[in-house]
Amino acid sequence: xxxxxxxxxxxxxxxxxxxxxxxxxxxxxxxxxxxxxxxxxxxxxxxxxxxxxxxxxxxxxxxxxxxxxxxxxxxxxxxxxxxxxxxxxxxxxxxxxxxxxxxxxxxxxxxxxxxxxxxxxxxxxxxxxxxxxxxxxxxxx
Numbered sequence: 001x002x003x004x005x006x007x008x009x010x011x012x013x014x015x016x017x018x019x020x021x022x023x024x025x026x027x028x029x030x031x032x033x034x035x036x037x038x039x040x041x042x043x044x045x046x047x048x049x050x051x052x053x054x055x056x057x058x059x060x061x062x063x064x065x066x067x068x069x070x071x072x073x074x075x076x077x078x079x080x081x082x083x084x085x086x087x088x089x090x091x092x093x094x095x096x097x098x099x100x101x102x103x104x105x106x107x108x109x110x111x112x113x114x115x116x117x118x119x120x121x122x123x124x125x126x127x128x129x130x131x132x133x134x135x136x137x138x139x140x141x
Contacts, residue, residue, distance in 0.1 A: 002032065002073045004109050010040055011055075011077040012085030018042035018055070028085065029055040031063070031074040031102075039063045039071075056094035060101050071102035075109040087111050095121040 007030050015028025020043060027043040041058025055076060063071065076094075077085030087109055090098060095117075098106060103126075104118035118124070 002107070004073075004075065004114070007032065007038075007073060007075050008077060008085050008087065008109065010038060011075050012079065012083075014040040014042045015055070015077055015079050015085060016083070019044045021045060022047070022049075026079045027055040027076065027088070028079075029059045029074065029076045029090075031059055031071045033063060033067075033069040034072050035067070035069050037066060037069070039066065054091065054094050056090050056097050060097050063101060071098065071106050073107045073109075074098060074102065089120075096125070099124045099126060 010030035011028040013028070014030065015026045018026035018028060020026045022045050025043070028040065030038060030040045033039060039059050039062045041055045041060070041062060043055045044053040044058070046052050063069065076088055076090050078088050080086045089110055098108070099117055099121050102117060104116060104124070106117040107114050108117060108120050110120065
């Protein structure tokens with residue numbers, strides 16, 4: 001059984017370290033890897049908004065930097081006025097990152113409860129879709 005409260009606290013703790021001088025919207029993410037490791041990430045804003053890093057990006061980077069594997073459980077929060085973590089949904093880009101790192105079975109704590117990634121990102125694009133590519137100048141993959 002996953003302790004979602006502990007995972008949410010870890011996301012809140014790392015959200016407090018977010019670099020968000022422009023929006024003030026501090027985001028933290030925490031997840032469990034298939035070997036039991038806890039991985040975290042926080043958002044890092046940039047004056048050139050397009051190069052801002054989402055919390056999920058840092059989390060997936062930490063996953064691979066500390067040994068790889070697959071994500072099994074994930075939560076993302078922003079800090080409310082009291083500094084407590086309020087569960088939020090990952091943006092579309094980050095849902096794709098999570099799909100790649102955890103697949104359809106990844107459990108995500110959402111504002112509406114725990115959902116699997118196939119509910120959070122239905123009909124997702126994945127590595128199996130790359131096999132459907134037809135090379136230029138041919139009629140078969």
